[in-house]
Amino acid sequence: MPQKATSPKYVRLTGEERRARLIEAGLACMARGGIQEFTVDKICAEAGVSRGLIIHHFGSMNALLTAVYATMYDGSTKLTRDLAPGETRLAALLNAFFAPEVFNREAFNIWLTLWGQISINPDLRDEHRVQYADYVRDVADAISEVAVARGRNVDADALARSLVCLIDGLGIQHCIEPTSMQADDAKAACRFFLLPHLGSF
Amino acid sequence: MPQKATSPKYVRLTGEERRARLIEAGLACMARGGIQEFTVDKICAEAGVSRGLIIHHFGSMNALLTAVYATMYDGSTKLTRDLAPGETRLAALLNAFFAPEVFNREAFNIWLTLWGQISINPDLRDEHRVQYADYVRDVADAISEVAVARGRNVDADALARSLVCLIDGLGIQHCIEPTSMQADDAKAACRFFLLPHLGSF
DNA sequence: GCCACAACTATACGGTAGTTCAACAGAGAA
DNA sequence: TTCTCTGTTGAACTACCGTATAGTTGTGGC
Numbered sequence: 001m002p003q004k005a006t007s008p009k010y011v012r013l014t015g016e017e018r019r020a021r022l023i024e025a026g027l028a029c030m031a032r033g034g035i036q037e038f039t040v041d042k043i044c045a046e047a048g049v050s051r052g053l054i055i056h057h058f059g060s061m062n063a064l065l066t067a068v069y070a071t072m073y074d075g076s077t078k079l080t081r082d083l084a085p086g087e088t089r090l091a092a093l094l095n096a097f098f099a100p101e102v103f104n105r106e107a108f109n110i111w112l113t114l115w116g117q118i119s120i121n122p123d124l125r126d127e128h129r130v131q132y133a134d135y136v137r138d139v140a141d142a143i144s145e146v147a148v149a150r151g152r153n154v155d156a157d158a159l160a161r162s163l164v165c166l167i168d169g170l171g172i173q174h175c176i177e178p179t180s181m182q183a184d185d186a187k188a189a190c191r192f193f194l195l196p197h198l199g200s201f
Numbered sequence: 202m203p204q205k206a207t208s209p210k211y212v213r214l215t216g217e218e219r220r221a222r223l224i225e226a227g228l229a230c231m232a233r234g235g236i237q238e239f240t241v242d243k244i245c246a247e248a249g250v251s252r253g254l255i256i257h258h259f260g261s262m263n264a265l266l267t268a269v270y271a272t273m274y275d276g277s278t279k280l281t282r283d284l285a286p287g288e289t290r291l292a293a294l295l296n297a298f299f300a301p302e303v304f305n306r307e308a309f310n311i312w313l314t315l316w317g318q319i320s321i322n323p324d325l326r327d328e329h330r331v332q333y334a335d336y337v338r339d340v341a342d343a344i345s346e347v348a349v350a351r352g353r354n355v356d357a358d359a360l361a362r363s364l365v366c367l368i369d370g371l372g373i374q375h376c377i378e379p380t381s382m383q384a385d386d387a388k389a390a391c392r393f394f395l396l397p398h399l400g401s402f
Numbered sequence: 403g404c405c406a407c408a409a410c411t412a413t414a415c416g417g418t419a420g421t422t423c424a425a426c427a428g429a430g431a432a
Numbered sequence: 433t434t435c436t437c438t439g440t441t442g443a444a445c446t447a448c449c450g451t452a453t454a455g456t457t458g459t460g461g462c
Contacts, residue, residue, distance in 0.1 A: 012428050012439055034317050035236060040420060050441045055421060057439090109320055116235050116313040118377050119306070128377065161382070162390040165370030166363065172373075173366050176319050176329065181362070189363040196397025213409055213458050241450060251411045256451060258409090 010049075019057050019067070022047050026068045031106035034113045038065070066123050069114050073131045076102055077138075088149075088201050090142035090194075097167055098187040108175035111168075136160050143194070146201045154197050166193055211250075220258050220268070223248050227269045232307035235314045239266070267324050270315050274332045277303055278339075289350075289402050291343035291395075298368055299388040309376035312369075337361050344395070347402045355398050367394055 013021070025047035029037040040061065044051050058064040087095075097103060118124045140160035147154045170186040194201070214222070226248035230238040241262065245252050259265040288296075298304060319325045341361035348355045371387040395402070 008428070010427080010440060015439075018439075034321050036321070039418080041418075051443090052421095052423090052441060053439080061420060105320070109317075112313065112317045112320070115373055115377065116310075116317050119310050119313070120235050120237075125377075132378070158390070158393070161374075162367065162371075162394065165374050165382070165390070166367045166394075167370070168373055169366030169368070169370030170363075172316055172369055173362075176316065176326075177333075181366070189359070189366070192359070193363065193367075193394060209458065211410060211457080216409075219409075240448080242448075252413090253411065253451095253453085254409080262450060 015057060018049075018053065022049075022054060022057060022064065023067050023071050026064055027072065027110060030068065030113050031109045034109065035117065038068075038113070062121070062123065065117065065121070066127060069117075069124050069127055072110060072114060073127075077131075077135065088142070088146050090139075090146050090198075091201055093139060093142050094187055094190055097190075098183045100183070103171060103174065103183045103186065105175050105178055108171040112172060112175060136164055139164055143198070146198050150199055150201075152198060159194070159197060163190065163193060166190060216258060219250075219254065223250075223255060223258060223265065224268050224272050227265055228273065228311060231269065231314050232310045235310065236318065239269075239314070263322070263324065266318065266322070267328060270318075270325055270328055273311055273315060274328075278332075278336065289343070289347050291340075291347050291399075291402055294340060294343050295388055295391055298391075299384045301384070304372060304375065304384045304387065306376050306379055309372040313373060313376060337365055340365055344399070347399050351400055351402075353399060360395070360398060364391060364394060367391060 022043065025043045026038060028046050029039075029042045033042075038061075040051055040054055043064075044053060047053075054061065054064055058067065101107075114124070118128050136157075137160075140156045143154065143159050143163075144156040147156060167186075167190065170181060170189060173181040174183070174186060191200075223244065226244045227239060229247050230240075230243045234243075239262075241252055241255055244265075245254060248254075255262065255265055259268065302308075315325070319329050337358075338361075341357045344355065344360050344364070345357040348357060368387075368391065371382060371390060374382040375384070375387060392401075
């Protein structure tokens with residue numbers, strides 16, 4: 001006795017929506033097991049679709065990886081865009097960097113994996129160059145703003161480049177051994193780093 | 202016409218020597234292509250031996266990976282052991298960290314790969330805990346030494362933990378985009394980081 | 403010279419990688 | 433309803449993964 005309204009065998013989405021979900025699934029796999037879990041089988045299982053979809057929507061696994069990288073970068077920078085009620089932009093940036101959505105094990109597991117790929121994969125390298133330059137400039141501007149307000153003369157660019165490296169290193173440490181480097185510790189370390197140059201902000 | 206003294210089909214080494222060469226080959230592959238090039242085929246080809254040797258000498262690829270990690274750590278810390286003619290231990294440490302043998306693209310490509318594995322592979326994790334703690338204590342002691350000599354009161358431990366993260370971050374940046382962060386820049390950044398707390402040293 | 407042992411080669415095996423492709427099916431247009 | 437487009441399935445393909453193992457060969461002790 002056939003049902004009149006059979007449940008559909010699959011949910012059909014727009015290409016854009018499906019791509020977003022595959023990227024999300026890719027991020028989940030990467031957070032769980034690095035590049036070794038970033039495979040067709042694992043990602044499609046995570047997304048609940050058949051193996052054919054990644055190639056259909058992205059053309060190759062490498063293209064999906066690039067998309068994942070872009071998404072990760074957008075996600076981080078977006079959080080730092082809209083903020084600052086009464087605080088300085090620099091303080092707001094730091095708060096954003098060390099918010100739980102950004103500063104957590106999963107996220108840095110992903111970053112660690114992606115950084116490892118950047119120096120290998122030319123596509124990622126190019127994407128990275130632009131994104132990273134913007135990121136550093138953002139931080140440098142925020143530092144500059146405080147320095148000007150305080151009447152201090154600092155090399156905002158050099159300071160920003162170091163600070164950004166410090167943040168990366170703190171994140172890695174948190175990822176590898178969370179208890180030894182928690183968000184508050186990391187934020188304090190950044191403030192401590194800036195303190196002699198900018199005073200409190 | 203058979204030769205009396207035929208050239209041997211392979212060179213036979215002691216287990217220890219062969220293991221060392223396989224580790225070296227593994228490092229070379231990892232530097233070249235991350236964990237994805239760290240495979241039986243690639244490593245054995247690099248070492249110029251047949252595919253069976255890794256299992257024979259290490260039992261598993263995972264064991265080779267652990268050995269590679271240990272070797273990498275030993276190599277870095279050994280360079281920081283024997284030095285200091287008239288300079289402070291801290292200055293000597295910094296010089297060692299940013300020496301070409303330690304601070305270069307290949308090395309940080311390997312570190313990036315290994316860090317990515319640490320948070321996944323429990324064996325590596327345990328090994329890392331001990332090594333890293335020693336490393337930080339070393340740096341903290343060196344900072345303390347300078348602080349005492351200068352009569353300054355600093356939290357050497359916190360400073361060391363931050364400095365170590367900063368160094369990691371600087372290395373990553375150098376690895377990803379060498380021209381934007383060279384050894385001298387990185388060393389200067391560390392000195393700049395310590396300057397307000399310790400003065401020049 | 404011969405033996406015994408360990409280093410080494412060579413190949414096989416089951417599993418899984420990324421990609422290709424023909425066929426199926428949901429959804430909007432006519 | 434029927435057509436068309438395209439998202440989607442699922443199996444097939446080649447290549448390579450790590451591991452296991454049988455057989456070969458170099459070497460040092462007797």
